[in-house]
Amino acid sequence: MKRCGAKRHYDLLIEENNDPVFDPPELKAYMDGWDGERFLGSLGDLRGKSVLEIGVGTGRLAVRVCPLCEKFSGIDLSPNTVLRAKKNLSAFPDAKIFCGNFFSYPFVEKYDVIYSSLVFLHFKRKRAALKKATKLLKNGGIFAISLDKCRNQHIDYGTRKVRVYPDDPKKIEKTLAALGFVLSDSYETERAFIIVAKKPK
Secondary structure, eight states: OEEEOHHHHHHHHHHTTOOGGGOOHHHHHHHHHHHOHHHHHTTOOOTTOEEEEESOTTSTTHHHHGGGSSEEEEEESOHHHHHHHHHHTTTOTTOEEEESOTTTOOOOSOEEEEEEESOGGGOSOHHHHHHHHHHHEEEEEEEEEEEEOOOOSEEEOSSEEEEOOOOOHHHHHHHHHHTTOEEEEEEEOSSEEEEEEEOOO
């Protein structure tokens, strides 16, 4: 079994025609265990708001968020995934999908809401990721994150293994507090820890 980096893994998923936007209802319900209605509801009233998704993937969540907000942006590391996301979100011509490394991408605007689901497990530098999100978030903005409960250091996809870095929700909460955030909500589902925080005005 080959070890595989996250970028290559997600490129391969597209080549294998794996697109969660078109999952059957049963699988969509399963994925809601990480980021269902309560998670999306925690983003607040998105009318007139600008939103950034870290790790947009093929647009599984974005297709639900785009109709609710004024401006949507998403970033992903995988070129194949970004191409698929642009296709899936073609009904929203103002949606911007960036291909690049979240840590180094030169964003030119700030956002009212930033969210991420099942992505931070790919980040070794958690604090640096949270600091970057802080800089990109407007004062008074909302940051919401879904953290996988899995504690394994590799995800086994059968033909390949992907190295991951398990998340510690308490450490994430402490880091957010140190960065000046106020915790709005913190709960767990069967599969995830959800943290929602607000950046003071």
